[in-house]
Amino acid sequence: MFKYEVIKVCKQSGARIGRLYTPHGVIETPVFMPVGTKATVKSLSPEEVAEAGSQILLANTYHLYLRPGHETVRAAGGLHKFMNWSKPILTDSGGFQVFSLSATRKVTDDGVKFSSFIDGSHHFMTPEKSMEIQMALGSDIVMAFDECTAAGVDFKTAESAMSRTAAWLERSYRSMTSSDQMLFPIIQGNMYPELRIESIKRSLPFARCGIAVGGLSVGEPKPVMYEMLDVLREYYPENMPRYLMGVGSADCIVEGVVRGIDMFDCVLPTRTARNGTAMTFNGTLTIRNAEYKEDFTPVEEGCDCYCCRNYTRAYVRHLINTDEIFGGRLLSIHNIRFLHRLVAKIKEAIYADRLLDFRNEIMENLCRKNNS
Numbered sequence: 001m002f003k004y005e006v007i008k009v010c011k012q013s014g015a016r017i018g019r020l021y022t023p024h025g026v027i028e029t030p031v032f033m034p035v036g037t038k039a040t041v042k043s044l045s046p047e048e049v050a051e052a053g054s055q056i057l058l059a060n061t062y063h064l065y066l067r068p069g070h071e072t073v074r075a076a077g078g079l080h081k082f083m084n085w086s087k088p089i090l091t092d093s094g095g096f097q098v099f100s101l102s103a104t105r106k107v108t109d110d111g112v113k114f115s116s117f118i119d120g121s122h123h124f125m126t127p128e129k130s131m132e133i134q135m136a137l138g139s140d141i142v143m144a145f146d147e148c149t150a151a152g153v154d155f156k157t158a159e160s161a162m163s164r165t166a167a168w169l170e171r172s173y174r175s176m177t178s179s180d181q182m183l184f185p186i187i188q189g190n191m192y193p194e195l196r197i198e199s200i201k202r203s204l205p206f207a208r209c210g211i212a213v214g215g216l217s218v219g220e221p222k223p224v225m226y227e228m229l230d231v232l233r234e235y236y237p238e239n240m241p242r243y244l245m246g247v248g249s250a251d252c253i254v255e256g257v258v259r260g261i262d263m264f265d266c267v268l269p270t271r272t273a274r275n276g277t278a279m280t281f282n283g284t285l286t287i288r289n290a291e292y293k294e295d296f297t298p299v300e301e302g303c304d305c306y307c308c309r310n311y312t313r314a315y316v317r318h319l320i321n322t323d324e325i326f327g328g329r330l331l332s333i334h335n336i337r338f339l340h341r342l343v344a345k346i347k348e349a350i351y352a353d354r355l356l357d358f359r360n361e362i363m364e365n366l367c368r369k370n371n372s
């Protein structure tokens with residue numbers, strides 16, 4: 001049911017265009033995946049998310065386990081039915097949130113004891129439990145339960161988390177019994193090249209149709225993240241997509257694809273949208289600013305999204321400045337569409353064997369911070 005085929009390799013960069021077949025449809029890579037943490041991309045309907053060009057959504061195991069509970073989602077017929085999204089869904093393992101959100105936690109080789117950030121109740125998450133939850137959710141792509149470390153931890157801590165991640169991967173793999181869901185291993189190892197290499201080597205025996213790079217974009221400078229991606233590059237299998245977790249700024253997507261990455265996700269486009277930031281090919285716009293008060297042009301000239309087809313910067317600015325929900329909705333649609341348009345341009349450059357030229361042409365404008 002799962003298959004990945006590479007249909008074009010850029011002669012200049014080695015970046016790929018591919019197709020990932022899943023039970024809920026085909027995903028063309030490179031792909032940006034919007035995040036619907038609690039089974040909704042905040043404030044948008046599934047139809048709006050699809051109309052913006054999204055092929056697959058992320059949902060969050062930790063949040064859905066706590067509320068409404070995975071058994072409720074199972075009773076609803078799975079996450080696709082529950083949230084009315086018929087295209088592919090990827091669920092993370094809950095590992096990252098257990099480590100980043102829980103008020104208290106205790107990690108052992110068995111799993112993680114943590115208390116809920118909602119009501120302080122006590123829980124025990126294990127690889128087996130994470131798989132049980134993700135099987136109940138019925139996502140197409142399931143992530144292995146891993147231990148993510150913060151940027152800057154010492155070698156010993158990073159090594160122990162990497163080792164534990166490898167042991168947990170094997171347990172995740174053994175307890176994943178559903179045949180219409182695909183498990184992706186997660187490579188850890190913090191910012192230590194030798195640990196990254198050991199992590200991918202220990203992950204490969206369990207990678208069937210995809211592999212993920214975790215524990216990056218956790219506070220390290222971007223060049224360090226790129227260095228880690230460069231280290232991993234020669235170890236990836238060709239016949240499966242590589243997913244860089246939690247990365248979704250425009251420049252990092254371009255730099256990631258250049259380094260052989262095929263899949264990206266991030267809350268950034270929708271979170272910054274709700275704060276009034278628009279992502280464009282000319283950098284980010286802080287739409288609250290006075291200079292847009294009587295700017296009756298679209299958020300981005302040439303953008304085909306619902307926001308830009310119908311509304312002006314001045315109107316969106318007014319909505320954001322008066323805390324009207326519609327403003328955040330419009331910018332969320334625009335920002336998601338922007339990243340899909342960016343990926344479309346990346347694909348064009350791959351087809352034309354000129355992705356490195358494209359990167360050099362576009363990067364300065366992409367990174368511009370207008371009036372922020």
Ligand SMILES: [Zn+2]
Nearest residue numbers: 303305308334
């Ligand atoms: Zn737009």
